[in-house]
Amino acid sequence: MxxxxxxxxxxxxxxxxxxxxxxxxxxxxxxxxxxxxxxxxxxxxxxxxxxxxxxxxxxxxxxxxxxxxxxxxxxKDERKIMLRQMAGHKCYQIMFFVLLAVSFLFALLRVEWWITAIVCLLWVAQYVMGIVLFRYYEKRL
The missing domain is CATH 1.20.1270 (Substrate Binding Domain Of Dnak; Chain:A; Domain 2)
Incomplete structure (x- = not known):
């Protein structure tokens, strides 16, 4: 090959x-x-x-x-699949709090409002996507 x-x-x-x-x-x-x-x-x-x-x-x-x-x-290894899923979940959790912290830091530093708003919207979008994907996979499995 x-x-x-x-x-x-x-x-x-x-x-x-x-x-x-x-x-x-x-x-x-x-x-x-x-x-x-x-x-x-x-x-x-x-x-x-x-x-x-x-x-x-x-x-x-x-x-x-x-x-x-x-x-x-x-x-196809079940252990590797589970490890990838756990890594993805931990990455989701970390980025959830990083986006929250960055938006809070931008607000404290008085960065332009639209930059802070974009980071906040990314945080909200990530949260909503997490819920939507959870419900999708819950129905699928």
Whole structure:
């Protein structure tokens, strides 16, 4: 089995397009932002292509097959599934309180009202999504 090259190439091309597009922007702020995204995508695409070429060599084929088999097993392993669910739940809990703390800190620091409002809305949206997803999975199972 050969590794997939397509995603790395697409990311690399998108990154190069962003870097080139940044050259044509007049606003320096947006040009720098687009250039930074482009560089990040170029590096990501390059690393994926490097991994593709590494595993496509015949001497590394057995290593690639072993890695694929381990990934297939980990996807179906009940313990790993439970660990991923626990990690996701803990991440949800931590981000819930982080968003609350950041919105409170922004309010104390008198940051512009719309920035504080966005963080508060993200906090509310996360809470509502948690309830909606819980009820969806409760009915589904």
């Amino acid at each position: 050969k590794p997939k090259r397509k995603s790395g190439l697409v990311i690399l091309i998108a990154g190069v397009a962003c870097v080139i597009g940044a050259c044509f922007l007049k606003d320096e702020y947006y040009a720098n932002m687009l250039r930074a995204w482009g560089i990040a995508w170029v590096v990501n695409g390059f690393l994926q292509l490097r991994q593709y070429f590494y595993y496509s060599k015949p001497e590394h084929q057995a290593e690639y097959e072993e890695k694929q088999a381990e990934q297939r097993i980990n996807q």
